[in-house]
Amino acid sequence: MNFEYGGIIGLIILALDIWAFVNILQSGASTGSKVLWILLILFLPIVGFIIWLLAGPRKA
Template sequence: MGIEVGLLGLILLVLVVYAIIKTVGSSASAMGKAIWIVVLLVFPFVGFIAWLIFGPRS
């Protein structure tokens, strides 16, 4: 069970880092970017799904 959880955690980490990079590079306002980054860091799984649906577009 340990290796599966570790692998899923690593995948989630990569996805959250990708979302943060895309958010920083977007044309959203500075406050919008800051809010999305905080949401992604505090709630990684739910935040990533919300970012996919509602996040800033490039």
Template sequence: MAPLTSLALQLCLAAVAFAAPLADHQIKTLGMNPGQQYGTGGGIVGFIVLVLDIIIWIEVLKSSRPPSHKILWCVLVFIFPVVGALAYWVLSDRKKWNDQQYEVLP
């Protein structure tokens, strides 16, 4: 579980770094207008979408779905982060696939 946690932390840190506004000299170098400096990496909304997508990937991969369904959901959320996440939360039968049935020993 440690490699997955490390990867998630690295992705979060990268998202924060890319969401930072550009400096004035970077804006001039890239030939951008000063109003274009925000939203270069998605900002706070992009970071929230990234975190939600990572949570969905972890939930899907830990579920008892067939492998083909896991791949389909992960690819859908990867290609369409916002629409895929909304579709997953609304259309997937999360309770059915995420209920863990444990046997109680006498």
């Protein structure tokens, strides 16, 4: 049963990360900044998402 919850949680994290990627790409930030934010979320999916949510670039 724990495996099922882990899969659902993983899908939620994946969906949130994809949402963050879209918002980063649509933001007015520089290209270098966008790349750094995306790399942070790729390598640290949960922590990177939380940091982006608190301090990341917003849509233009």
